[in-house]
Amino acid sequence: MTKVKLIVASKNPVKVNAALTGVQMVMPSYELEVDGISVPSGVSDQPMTSEETLKGARCRAENAKNVNPNADFWFGIEGGVDKLDGEMEVFAWIYIIDKYGRNAKARTGTFYLPALVSNLVDQGIELGVADDMVFKKENSKQQGGSVGLLTNGAVDRTAYYTQAVALAMIPMINEELYFEENTEKNSTL
Structure with a gap:
């Protein structure tokens, strides 16, 4: 069985487990090893636009590769x-770099925050902290997150990210369709 090493640019168990599970879904015949490391995102603690969020995901992946x-x-x-039609939507970006420097990305689905939470975020409070305040929880972002709180646990933060990780892996497992350099030596797998 071929070993594949994954580095997740976070020590948050939600993100580490989502990366591992998402890759397991699309690469079931590989032995996966995963490590989480803390690196800066290069963006604010609470990214407020899709562009800033994608930049944070990309910077984290690049910084993890450098470290x-x-x-x-x-x-x-x-x-x-991000704001859409006056409502605050929530999402995440997944950005992947492979050992050849190629990259791929995907975004989760979106959902909308209740006004109690979005008003706190608008005041500069990070979403996880705002959730903890409104829902009277502690460290919810390393557990079910907003999505878990708002779906009564039907979709937790790990599951929410896992599907997007699998989607971001599409170019990596179909490299002949996505990357020009289709030589044997450049094969990810």
Whole structure:
């Protein structure tokens, strides 16, 4: 069985488990090893636009590769919010770099925050802290997150990110369709 090493640009167990599970879904015949490392995102603690969130995911993946260059894939997972028609939507970007420097990305689905939470975020409070305040929880972002709180646990933060990780892996597992350099030596797998 071929070993594949994944580095997740976070020590948050939600993000580490989502990366591992998402890759397991699309690469079931590989032995996966995953490590989480803390690196800066290069964006604010609470990204407020899709563009800023994607930049944070990309910076995390790049910084993780710089800190730990011995892997097959580096994952940046960044949650963010944006305003759409006066409502605050929540989503995350997944950004992956492979050992050849190629990249791929995907975004989760979106959902909308209740006014009690979005008003706190508008005041500069990070979403996880705002959730803890409104729902009287502690460290919810390393558990079910907003999505878990708002769906009564039907969709937790790990599951929410996992599907997007699998989607971001599409170019990596179909490289002949996505990357020009289709030589044997450049094969990710």
